Each structure stands twice: as structure tokens, then as C-alpha cells.
Amino acid sequence: MSAVLTVEHLSRAFGAIKAVDDVSFSLEQGELLALIGPNGAGKSTCFNMLMGQLKPTGGLVRLNGEKITGLAPRQIWRKGVGRTFQITATYSSMTVVENVQMSLISHHRRIYSMLPYAHRLYRARALALLDTVGMADQADRHCAVLAYGDLKRLELAVALAHEPKLLLMDEPTAGMAPRERIALMQLTADIVRDQGVSCLFTEHDMDVVFAHAHRIMVLNRGQLIANGTVDEIRNNPQVQEVYLGGGMLFNPADGPAGTPERETGHA
Template sequence: MTLLSVESIDKSFGGVAAARDVGFSVERGEMVALIGPNGAGKSTVFNMIGGQLKPDRGRILLDDADITTASPQERFRRGVGRTFQVAQTFLSMSGIENVQMALISGHHQSRRLWQPARTLYREEAFALLECVGMVEAADRPCSTLAYGDVKRLELAIALAGEPKLLLMDEPTAGMALRERAALMDLVSTIAQDAKIGVLFTEHDMDVVFGHADRVLVLLRGRIIAAGSPEDVRNDPQVRQAYLGDSHALTRSV
């Protein structure tokens, strides 16, 4: 059974089409990259899958269940985890409390008024921090962590909901170079082990071609190419989209 299947979704803003007839799928344990130049509609597509936007047309299915109009909260309960372009964590809490908060919500415990939160699911949270290599940051305030660590913490938060599908919006943006590959290797391993499908957007082509099983190329709201990194790299349309009109090159000199 296909994990995520996006069926010809459209979205326009005030008459301007941001996504046109976009369709693709993501399988369990697969890493899929969504790339394209600025303004190609990556964020629009991403936010429709994450639940921040509703498509004008088309369907989004998760494990064959229609989630086209589901709220972000409903999607979370159905197994969608996500990270944001600018990492979103709870800055007033410690590292482990961030993960505990996600576990508390995942277990429908967020309205309890008596039991101290810091005693709940501490071991599970610790295990998740261990998984992303953040044990030493467990009791440090999130606001004092380096940005690369915040990104990893956010991954642990997203994993706390035991997602089937992980959405990562520019997972390495703002990170130092050496941290980027390490983070994506980690994601890759976790996705393999837990059979999680990963859909990510990314600007860093090294990250895309080094870690994606499949690549989707978006241009002016349409998918113009999809396939293995090798195929996409050699696609003339893609080269054109990124390199521009080759005639302009000859004209300029």
C-alpha cells in the first residue's frame, strides 16, 4: 500500500496558480526530495500536505485515507510528523521537556491538571534524544542550544508522534556545512529502520543528490521531472530550469 499519494492537487492565490495538477507518491522507508527554483510552489505543495493550506482541487491520501481537508492536528494523529524551515521548538522548555510535550500530546494527556509534566514519559523522551544524539542536551534550556542541535531536537519531537510520514521543510537550512550531511544520514537511518517515508525540500544539491531515493522537480507550480537522482540530473528540462536559456549564454560574451 502506498504511504502518501497526492492526486492532482491545484492551488491558486488570487488567480495566480501556485500549484497545478501536482501528483506524486511516497512509499514507506523512502526519501523523496522536492526541489525547484524560488517561487516554484514548493512551500505551497508542502503546506497542503502538512495541513496549513487546503487544495482547491485534488486529493491527498495517507494509507488510503483521505486527509485532504484534515487539520494539522488530525494529520499528526494519523501519523504525519514535520519539521519546519526555521526550526520550531518550545524555547521555554528544556530539551527533554520538548520531547515529553510531544509524547504527552500524542498520548492525549495534554489536559491533565495534576501530575507534573516533567515526570511523564521521561524514559521514552530520553530514548528519542539518544536516537538523535542529543542526550547531553536533555536538561539544558532549549534557548541555549546551538542551532544545529535545535534542528536535531526538532527531529526528535517530530519522531515522538511515531510518524509514518515525515515532512521536512529545508532540513539543513541555517546549519553549518559539516552538520548537514550528518543530520541527513541520521534521518536516512531512522527512515530505514522505522520504515518512515520522508518528503523533504532542500536547496543544498549535495544533500538532495546524496540522500534522496527519488527527486521531484517543481517549476511554476508543475512537476516537470521525477525519478532517480541520476535521471533528474540529466533531464534537459531540469537543466534548462536551473541554468536558464542556453542561447543567452552565447549572446552574453
């Protein structure tokens, strides 16, 4: 397997605070990689740097070996990276299917076209994508009236429209009901398996993470403290300390002694 995404020594400081501090990892093709960590660990900062919303203060991001650090989000998107947002961003004045069509129109580089009716373009393909995420029956609803969970699914369909090689999902299940969360992550896992997409996601719900991720990375106070398989992370004393012993008091020298043997739970 070859690495789709390589991150080398990525750093970002806000004043004196190192939000992301020398983070390095790579993501293989077809892998579903979770990035977890307590609130304020630097997950979203990390994500925003990968997608170009935020400029890193140091380090490199490579997509299939090509350096993409410093590119604008739209340029990174063109290189085959799709993303969903922690707080959904959809076009509230359009219908559900038009949201997907917009992405397809942009993918086919026709956003400056003035001749055709936009609502007729790529409609079949957009409906197929909506079908993938189980939203086909809501295709012609007004986007502004959708439930939050549906917006999350819509965003996934939008992100899949340009057949990305890499999918970045920032808390894809935040704000969803427990059953919906499992369903959405199952859906994502299916897409990764069936379409060979690589996916990096952040998540607070440990059930979701441990059930679906192929590999897990743990971020704490900007630093990557663990990177391994589900079982490795489950049994990693440092991770247990961070999640259960309280990140504020974390000190590796003290060891994990005395922490209760609870393995999973909501952070």
C-alpha cells in the same frame, strides 16, 4: 510496496498566481523522496497543504488511501504524520527534553491531565529519542539558548516522538553548517532505513539531495517537471535548464542546447 502518501492533482492559487498547479505524485513505504525546485517554485506551499496548514484550491491528498485533505494539522498528526518546519518552531520556555515530552504527552492523549508532573512523564522515552538525534547530552538545557543546528535536530526528535509513518521535512538543513547538513541527512536516511518511515523533504542543498534521496521530484513555477531516480534527474535537460538556464526564460521548445554540463551545485 504500497503507497503511503498519494497526491492527486493538488493545486493552490493565490489570486491569479498558481503557486501549486496540478501536482500528482505518490510516496512508497520506506522511501526518502526529495522535492526540489528553485525559490518560489511552490515547495513550501505544497508542504503546507500536505500537513493541513493551508487549504488546497483543488486536488486530493491521501494517507494510506484515506483522504486527509481539509483536515487540521493536529488531525493529520494524529494519523501518523510528523513534520519539521523550515523555520524551527520549538517551545522556548521549556528544556530540550520537555519539548520532546510534550509531543509524547500529546501522543498519549494526556494534555488535559492535571495530576502528574509533566516533567516526569515519558522522560526515558524522550531521552532515547534525543539520543537518536545526538542531543541526549543537551537534554536539560534551556531550549532558548540552543544553536540553530541543534534546534533542527531537536525538531526531528519531536517529530519522531509519535512514531510517524510519514515524515514531512521542509528544508531540514536550512541554516545549518555544511558538515551538520550532511550529518542530519545521514541521520534521516538512517531513520528511514531502520524504522521503515517514509519521508518527503524539500531541500536547496544539491549535495544533500543527490547523496541521500531515493527519488527526486522537481517543481518549477508550481508544476512538477520531473520525477525520477537520482541519475534520471541529474541528466534531465529540463531540470538543468531550470537550475542553470534561469527559470524565467524557461521554454521547453528551445531545448537545453548550449547549457554547460554542470550537474550538481548549490541552487
